[in-house]
Amino acid sequence: MKQTSFFERIFGTHPKEMARTEDADTSHQAAEKIDSTKLEQMVYEVIAKHPNGCTSDEIMKYFPGHGVQTISPRYAPLLRKGYIYDTGERRQGSSGRSQRVMKILLKETQ
Numbered sequence: 001m002k003q004t005s006f007f008e009r010i011f012g013t014h015p016k017e018m019a020r021t022e023d024a025d026t027s028h029q030a031a032e033k034i035d036s037t038k039l040e041q042m043v044y045e046v047i048a049k050h051p052n053g054c055t056s057d058e059i060m061k062y063f064p065g066h067g068v069q070t071i072s073p074r075y076a077p078l079l080r081k082g083y084i085y086d087t088g089e090r091r092q093g094s095s096g097r098s099q100r101v102m103k104i105l106l107k108e109t110q
């Protein structure tokens with residue numbers, strides 16, 4: 001039986017949760033190939049570096065080799081799981097639009 005690491009237990013989203021039923025088969029295939037455990041952990045660690053919170057633009061600076069379409073989908077699972085939260089504060093992004101400010105929420109591990 002394969003042992004799972006701490007990060008595999010708290011990070012990662014099942015591929016079935018990353019594509020809607022009505023999405024094209026290519027979306028489902030892409031979801032199977034994404035290492036959501038690694039990406040969620042990376043995003044969480046970047047947000048943790050910002051005690052005053054950070055926006056998507058600030059997060060993206062840490063991932064010059066990744067597109068926003070790879071990084072921004074990690075926010076929703078982290079929010080749902082309660083590892084990060086929306087502070088309610090908004091900051092102007094590079095597009096001129098407001099962006100939510102996110103912070104980590106420290107949780108006790110089991």
